[in-house]
Amino acid sequence: MRSVSLCLASILAAGAPAYAHNYTWLNHPSELPYYGQSPPVYPTPQTNGSSSPKWAAAYAKARDILAQLELEEKVNITRGYTGQCVGNTGAVTRLGIEPICFADAPDGIRGSDFVSAFPSQSHLAATWDKDLFLAYGKAIGKEYHDKGINVALGPVAGPLGRIARAGRNWEGLSSDPYLAGAGMYHVTDGMQSSGVIATAKHFLLNEQEFRRRPNQTYDPIGEAISSNVDDRTIHELYAWPFYDALKAGAACVMCSYQRANNSYACQNSKLLNGILKTEMHFEGFIVSDWEAQHTGIASANAGLDVVMPDGGYWGANLTQAVNNGSVAIDRLDDMVTRTLAAYYYLEQEDYPEVGVYSDTVEHPIVNVQGDHKKIIREIGAAGTVLVKNVDNTLPLKSPQFVSIYGYDADIMAQPWENVARYGGGYEVNHLWNTFNGTLITGGGSGGNIPPYVISPFKAIQDRVIEDGGIVRWNFWSENPHVSATSQVCLVFINAYASESFDRPSLVDTFSDNLVNNVATNCSNTVVVVHSAGVRLVDAWIDNPNVTAVVFAGTPGQESGHSLVDLLYGDVTPSGKLHYTVAKQEADYGSLLNPTISDDWFPQSDFDEGLYIDYRAFDSKLNVTPRFEFGFGLSYTIFSYADLNVEALADASNSSSLAAFPDTSIALVQGGHPQLWDTLWNVTATVTNNGTTGASGAEVAQLYISIPTAPLRQLRGFDKVGPLAPGESATAVFELRRRDLSVWNVVAQEWELQKGSYKLWVGASSRDLRLEGEIVVS
CATH class of the missing domain: 3.40.50.1700 (Glycoside hydrolase family 3 C-terminal domain)
Structure with missing residues (x-):
């Protein structure tokens, strides 16, 4: 991991860009005059499929193909073309490599017939049901697969939902990173179990539509908005759900439109090379959002692997850049290897023909709706x-x-x-x-x-x-x-x-x-x-x-x-x-409206840090909501009892906790494997005590107070039931190391805080029925 001094040295050695301020890691935006920073991280890390035997086998196949490709053929795989799908990569016909087909949308195939219109992922999140998350992913994935679409452009955790009026919040899963992360994990798992490549998007910090792209019709026109965010907030809020998607095996990630700390997201080396490909150990490929590439060499070296929807700044330009040394041949080989490895990871060699057709011409019916x-x-x-x-x-x-x-x-x-x-x-x-x-x-x-x-x-x-x-x-x-x-x-x-x-x-x-x-x-x-x-x-x-x-x-x-x-x-x-x-509306404070700016270089400072949605209402705004996060009524009534907190073996061993991370353990997709270790189990009994005679299911929710963090954060949920009147069930919450950790911006590590962690179990973020404690010494 990079230390602060190394990061600062790399800025000075590279020559700080004109927009860069004096670089300082912030534990919280309020500690210093606010400037978000993205220190350079080069080169792009290359990987070999070490996350699993399945990834390793996919990489072996990809490298066999890579060894047979000419330079122009390699470049052709990195660029998009207009074709049957919303995006298609280039083909290598002499080796039988067909174009890879990309298509929208996260809630059903867009622009085609005989497909299903699923609920939005926002609606899915309101179920708080992990089994339904998985079933949703499987069903959507099957439709993409059976239409011959290789890459589905979903699921969505960006935008996370920072701004109440943001236009795309409904596409994502929740304004809470834990709930969004659970959705990303299970939807990704379901989609890819059906054989389609899932695309976790949009990475990262695209939290408003106003000036999300450069040279839009505003006065004056100029660059896209810059989302300026401190390092801790990026990790604990906005990047959090993407860890889950990668843990589930996501083979593609889409970078977003806007600038992040004044560097466009698709050429931001800290986001792509640093957080995504190094910390999260992403083994798949990064694709640009459509027309989100704004430079050729910089985006290549920052970690972008495929540009859509056309050649963008690549194509022949990328060939020239490799030939003159501006982009290393190893970087081009890495782009191609990652893309082909994703294809082989999902075992797409024997894949259905593309069944997406224009509505203006007669075409075969490819009906994928099933049941x-x-x-x-x-x-x-x-x-x-x-x-x-x-x-x-x-x-x-x-x-x-x-x-x-x-x-x-x-x-x-x-x-x-x-x-x-x-x-x-x-x-x-x-x-x-x-x-x-x-x-x-x-x-x-x-x-x-x-x-x-x-x-x-x-x-x-x-x-x-x-x-x-x-x-x-x-x-x-x-x-x-x-x-x-x-x-x-x-x-x-x-x-x-x-x-x-x-x-x-x-x-x-x-x-x-x-x-x-x-x-x-x-x-x-x-x-x-x-x-x-x-x-x-x-x-x-x-x-x-x-x-x-x-x-x-x-x-x-x-x-x-x-x-x-x-x-x-x-x-x-x-x-x-x-x-x-x-x-x-005024109750949302600065989180109501997008940042409106007529500057040529518009800035949006996320100076609320970790305090969005219910975290802000609980801790900073001091405003009572009409309906709080996690709220929902039933036709019956549920009671909670018998809270039990059980420490597992590692959790009771302070030396084991302090030894994280074990550097002898290789990283996997989703970061260090120990992040996913369960340290505590929490259980509670939920009983249907209603008198209406109605059976029903209840979503029990676990909230944690982590030292140096917001008052309460969701760290578990379990939908139990349906329960008949008088019937009880046990809600189970597994607390992983990551769930109890904060991001140390100096050490550049996740770490547990010493002290007392209060916890609550209840029916919403404000209807908390049971209270307990975890102590980390």
Whole structure:
């Protein structure tokens, strides 16, 4: 590991770039005037597949091919081409090397037909269910595999969700790194078990859309925003989930658009060579986000391996750079070896033909949907969060007169003549920015294209027909007529978000007025919010006629079925919030809006350090949220008891703890193997004590207070059940060395802190039922 003095020496020897400030490691941004730094790390570390026998075998095959390649053929493998897929590498036809096919999106194949529209990964995270994380990854991975797509561009842990209004938060898994990391691990594992290369993205610090790319249409135009972040915060927040993805074997990582500490992320040697390829021991290849390469030689030497979507600054330029010594032939060989090794690691030699076709020409049908509608429906319901339920309004008891209101209730709220019913992203088809149609996913490259959509209106109407009742509806009016006979009034609103722009607000007046207007005339108003991110509700949440509120997320093609399963009690709610919902926008403080700047070199200082989302609400903002992180209601009640904390052998041996890291142990993907050792086991008993007769599952959550760290941090969760009334189960939490460690910026190591670690187990970040302690001496 590099010491501070070595890092400083390397800056001076290399010649500090014009943007560099005097370099100092910061334990916390408040300790000194804030400057984020990315010290140079060269050369790119080469690896040999030491993480596992499977990686070693893949590297052996890759090197056999490498030995047969001419210079131009090597270069051809590092660059993208326009082709059948959203990106394709070059081929080497004489050796039978076909183009490697890359495709979006994290929640389903984008730009193709006969594929499924899965819930977003944000919606998946709200299930807090590791089994569903894995099943989701397997199902999506199978569709990519069967379409002949080699590289799936997901899963997503960047953005992490620093900014409440950020446009792409819905693509990621959570604003908490531990929950996001668990999702990254299991989704990656599931995808790659189906034979497709998973791409952990976006690495790193792309936390807003405003000026994420250079020369966008702002006044003045200029460079992209620079996310300026201290070393500890990078490790403990933003890089944390990527450790998990690599531990699961992720064979590809995508670097992001913006600058990181004033160096573009795809040419930032500290991020790519230092953190990703050295500390995390990444053995796969790094691909640029599309058009995220801004220089040729610097990006090559900083660790970029493949450029997309075309040749970028490489192609013939890279050949010339190798010939004149600006890029070492060893670096080019490493690019090619890593890329081919990923291909062999996933055993893609005998792979289906690419089944992605343009919609403008007749083509063979390659139907890969299988029975995935079942898992989509299950995740849709499991990720729906019940946040208000007065006097057991829900589940519905087969009401005979059901009234439905709001633009979000059906697929098309108005018969717009200019709306295409095919092709493009879902937002193109359904004009969400005009409050026109139900929300099942977000916009941009992270969105999917559904084969069909089961709207809430269709599913509810079908259920009412079964019950012999009637339905009345009005999708368009802000102040609709409400029949005096209505037994329940369901109001559907949504909050859209997309790549390329950040959200203008966390509320909208039209939707808030709609809810209040219906509630004025209906004493049993149930509000359903489909939302691609935080949506505030204080304009109507305390209205006594609003009897139940459901956050239904972005649930994919089976949206209506998933919702009806929950509204009618076929499924008991178990979803929990994976972000904090404030009472008003100002409560988020500096974490509400993206950094807006008209400078040529715009700067975004992450001077809050580790304190984002619930960590900020708990420790710095001193503001009570409307609904805290981890919150979610059920149709039953759970109690917690019998907290037990058990130290394993190594945890009771202080000399063993102090000996980390054992330098005789080789690194693996995900860093030092000892980081993943379980040191303590924590258990608690969860019991269904409800009187409604409902069975249900509960997400038990473990929070830790680590010395020199935020007040509480999530460090475990276990979804137990479903439990019948009176039934109990044991929630189990394994505390690994990494879970209890902080990043020492001077030693450049993870280390345990000496002292008392308080721990709590409960139903949310603020509903903490049991308390215990771990002591590290």
